[in-house]
Amino acid sequence: MEKNIAVIWGDCSSPEIVKQTIRVLDKIAEKYGHTFHYTDAAMGGEAIDKYGDPLPQHELDKCLAADSVLLGAVGGPKWEGLPGEQRPEKGLLRLRAGMGLYSNNRPAKIWPQLAPASPLKPEIVAQGIDFIIVRELIGGVYFGDHETHTLENGEKQAIDSMPYSEHEIERIGRIGFETARKRRKKLCCVDKANVLDTSRLWRAVMHRLQAEYPDVEYSEMFVDNCAMQIVKNPAQFDVIVTENMFGDILSDEASMITGSIGMIPSSSLGDGTRGLYEPIHGSAPDIAGKDIVNPTACILSAAMMLRYSFGLTEEADAIENAVNKVLDKGIRTADNMSDGCTCVGCTGMGDAILAEI
Amino acid sequence: MEKNIAVIWGDCSSPEIVKQTIRVLDKIAEKYGHTFHYTDAAMGGEAIDKYGDPLPQHELDKCLAADSVLLGAVGGPKWEGLPGEQRPEKGLLRLRAGMGLYSNNRPAKIWPQLAPASPLKPEIVAQGIDFIIVRELIGGVYFGDHETHTLENGEKQAIDSMPYSEHEIERIGRIGFETARKRRKKLCCVDKANVLDTSRLWRAVMHRLQAEYPDVEYSEMFVDNCAMQIVKNPAQFDVIVTENMFGDILSDEASMITGSIGMIPSSSLGDGTRGLYEPIHGSAPDIAGKDIVNPTACILSAAMMLRYSFGLTEEADAIENAVNKVLDKGIRTADNMSDGCTCVGCTGMGDAILAEI
Ligand SMILES: CC(C)[C@H](C(=O)O)[C@@H](O)C(=O)O
Numbered sequence: 035m036e037k038n039i040a041v042i043w044g045d046c047s048s049p050e051i052v053k054q055t056i057r058v059l060d061k062i063a064e065k066y067g068h069t070f071h072y073t074d075a076a077m078g079g080e081a082i083d084k085y086g087d088p089l090p091q092h093e094l095d096k097c098l099a100a101d102s103v104l105l106g107a108v109g110g111p112k113w114e115g116l117p118g119e120q121r122p123e124k125g126l127l128r129l130r131a132g133m134g135l136y137s138n139n140r141p142a143k144i145w146p147q148l149a150p151a152s153p154l155k156p157e158i159v160a161q162g163i164d165f166i167i168v169r170e171l172i173g174g175v176y177f178g179d180h181e182t183h184t185l186e187n188g189e190k191q192a193i194d195s196m197p198y199s200e201h202e203i204e205r206i207g208r209i210g211f212e213t214a215r216k217r218r219k220k221l222c223c224v225d226k227a228n229v230l231d232t233s234r235l236w237r238a239v240m241h242r243l244q245a246e247y248p249d250v251e252y253s254e255m256f257v258d259n260c261a262m263q264i265v266k267n268p269a270q271f272d273v274i275v276t277e278n279m280f281g282d283i284l285s286d287e288a289s290m291i292t293g294s295i296g297m298i299p300s301s302s303l304g305d306g307t308r309g310l311y312e313p314i315h316g317s318a319p320d321i322a323g324k325d326i327v328n329p330t331a332c333i334l335s336a337a338m339m340l341r342y343s344f345g346l347t348e349e350a351d352a353i354e355n356a357v358n359k360v361l362d363k364g365i366r367t368a369d370n371m372s373d374g375c376t377c378v379g380c381t382g383m384g385d386a387i388l389a390e391i
Numbered sequence: 392m393e394k395n396i397a398v399i400w401g402d403c404s405s406p407e408i409v410k411q412t413i414r415v416l417d418k419i420a421e422k423y424g425h426t427f428h429y430t431d432a433a434m435g436g437e438a439i440d441k442y443g444d445p446l447p448q449h450e451l452d453k454c455l456a457a458d459s460v461l462l463g464a465v466g467g468p469k470w471e472g473l474p475g476e477q478r479p480e481k482g483l484l485r486l487r488a489g490m491g492l493y494s495n496n497r498p499a500k501i502w503p504q505l506a507p508a509s510p511l512k513p514e515i516v517a518q519g520i521d522f523i524i525v526r527e528l529i530g531g532v533y534f535g536d537h538e539t540h541t542l543e544n545g546e547k548q549a550i551d552s553m554p555y556s557e558h559e560i561e562r563i564g565r566i567g568f569e570t571a572r573k574r575r576k577k578l579c580c581v582d583k584a585n586v587l588d589t590s591r592l593w594r595a596v597m598h599r600l601q602a603e604y605p606d607v608e609y610s611e612m613f614v615d616n617c618a619m620q621i622v623k624n625p626a627q628f629d630v631i632v633t634e635n636m637f638g639d640i641l642s643d644e645a646s647m648i649t650g651s652i653g654m655i656p657s658s659s660l661g662d663g664t665r666g667l668y669e670p671i672h673g674s675a676p677d678i679a680g681k682d683i684v685n686p687t688a689c690i691l692s693a694a695m696m697l698r699y700s701f702g703l704t705e706e707a708d709a710i711e712n713a714v715n716k717v718l719d720k721g722i723r724t725a726d727n728m729s730d731g732c733t734c735v736g737c738t739g740m741g742d743a744i745l746a747e748i
């Protein structure tokens with residue numbers, strides 16, 4: 035198989051993890067007889083520095099021309115003072131919208147070897163943490179109108195608006211049901227239907243879809259309650275589907291309870307097979323250049339790319355199994371260190387995973 | 392001292408906890424020589440049943456005429472099918488707005504006796520959990536325009552809008568700084584300034600206020616990160632100030648990590664001393680009428696009323712100390728039971744607290 039991958043190296047410590055990920059992809063290509071072509075695309079801080087724009091059209095075009103996009107993480111203190119439109123995050127938001135990636139898939143799964151690192155009590159962890167948050171990614175308050183104006187009395191007022199239309203809800207709702215169908219067949223729609231019109235429209239659409247998926251157990255939960263339940267009883271969840279802002283908050287909370295943010299990949303997909311794959315962690319500016327950042331989440335994101343964009347199941351399994359074996363051997367980066375384990379750097383973790391493939 | 396208290400008995404198991412709270416208030420009145428007059432006001436399900444409206448003007452007027460308002464909790468399955476405007480929650484939102492209660496104060500504090508009930512690991516709990524979320528309560532997306540219309544292509548679209556003006560931010564920001572000043576002098580403003588105009592206006596106003604409070608250590612955090620930090624390292628927080636919707640989500644998460652939602656009171660205040668005091672838990676329909684619901688959060692809410700609305704510090708201390716002694720004696724309601732403790736019902740817990748005052 036021959037595939038074109040656009041690579042966004044990202045900022046701060048991100049190029050270090052992307053480098054290890056490319057090594058892993060190359061090894062997979064070699065072992066299974068594929069060819070991966072890489073095209074560098076600049077987005078975020080790098081693009082601001084080069085072009086004065088966090089995502090120039092020519093860089094977005096490179097992503098659109100590729101079969102899929104691999105991303106590290108963008109942003110850092112250097113660009114924090116910039117006005118909204120010129121910040122690294124804006125590049126990410128425009129990339130998501132430009133590629134039509136409405137479905138963000140964030141697994142919250144505990145690696146048994148790392149279970150002691152969870153901030154939750156062992157009794158709760160023992161019940162199992164293995165759910166997915168399906169987050170709507172290009173609608174809602176992220177992409178509604180934002181305005182700041184001066185009122186008659188002279189004071190400023192800002193208004194952010196949160197729009198959702200039926201087709202936007204339906205397509206992500208369907209992903210929720212389909213994802214549940216491939217798993218333990220439980221879908222929970224999280225919203226604030228006691229306050230928001232968008233949530234009520236969301237529920238109406240979900241109820242229509244529900245009729246098409248009688249094999250999936252469907253439930254609804256308010257977002258405030260969900261923020262509690264994720265901590266109290268995460269084992270109850272299989273798939274959560276929710277709007278953009280709630281998904282942002284809940285998926286970060288969910289990733290934290292696994293105890294190892296440096297291990298969590300994510301995929302963002304639209305209607306075709308072209309996706310954006312990135313770790314859920316940030317660009318870790320404080321440890322940039324030290325070869326200590328954990329490349330595993332980025333490497334597992336590449337595995338998701340093989341699985342979901344290229345249909346290469348065996349190859350994806352090979353990467354995930356390699357990670358599992360490395361953990362079994364007690365090899366850890368600093369963020370996951372515990373007594374009796376061997377601490378390696380970013381390159382060392384890359385080496386260890388490569389050795390197992 | 393003579394005070395008029397409007398009492399909203401609430402729905403489902405709520406009247407049971409309010410009843411115990413009135414007993415405690417009467418005992419305080421007797422012991423310290425005060426007179427509390429109670430006026431029943433209907434809001435929520437009760438008001439819907441009586442008047443077909445979750446908060447008729449005449450009931451709001453009773454609250455406005457009182458020196459303060461005590462509330463149990465409203466809502467229940469009986470009223471869930473009703474349209475938005477007629478639901479119990481709408482009564483609560485209209486009560487908050489009608490009384491001008493812009494500042495909701497939700498403490499997240501672990502009672503040492505109940506620390507084992509926290510879902511967090513003992514190592515994390517041992518570092519201390521004692522912070523307050525100051526939530527803006529009558530602005531933002533809760534009170535912006537909500538509309539659902541049909542687009543040209545025939546599909547429905549809903550839009551919720553989230554407005555904030557400078558004076559709304561300034562008055563709650565000031566409460567945040569003042570609250571921090573009376574505590575460990577750390578204030579964290581939580582927002583999503585990388586996406587929302589309202590958050591950016593929020594930060595601008597907070598920066599102006601910061602100059603007036605040089606003794607308070609001020610910081611800013613994105614809401615998604617905060618949802619992680621509350622689980623990972625709650626000891627870092629002293630006071631969090633945030634907008635309505637974020638406050639709803641984060642304060643529920645924060646209450647859960649204390650392990651005992653049945654113990655957490657809240658106050659909502661505006662410009663004067665008249666406030667609304669209520670437990671943060673719901674109306675617990677599943678255990679209504681069984682005399683097993685925990686009345687402590689409601690009783691502690693009454694203590695907050697004495698302290699913040701009536702300035703009765705000694706009396707408030709008396710209630711809080713009584714609760715502490717009851718816990719020390721190992722007396723628990725079912726929600727907090729653990730080995731070696733004595734399980735009592737709602738009335739039993741009221742008796743136990745009364746006995747210690
Ligand atoms: C950087 C930021 C705009 C982004 C978001 O809020 O979507 C990030 O938090 C994420 O979750 O990918």
Ligand SMILES: CC(C)[C@H](C(=O)O)[C@@H](O)C(=O)O
Pocket residue numbers: 228229258480483484639
């Ligand atoms: C009932 C609901 C409208 C309310 C809110 O969201 O404010 C509740 O969750 C709360 O936090 O008091």
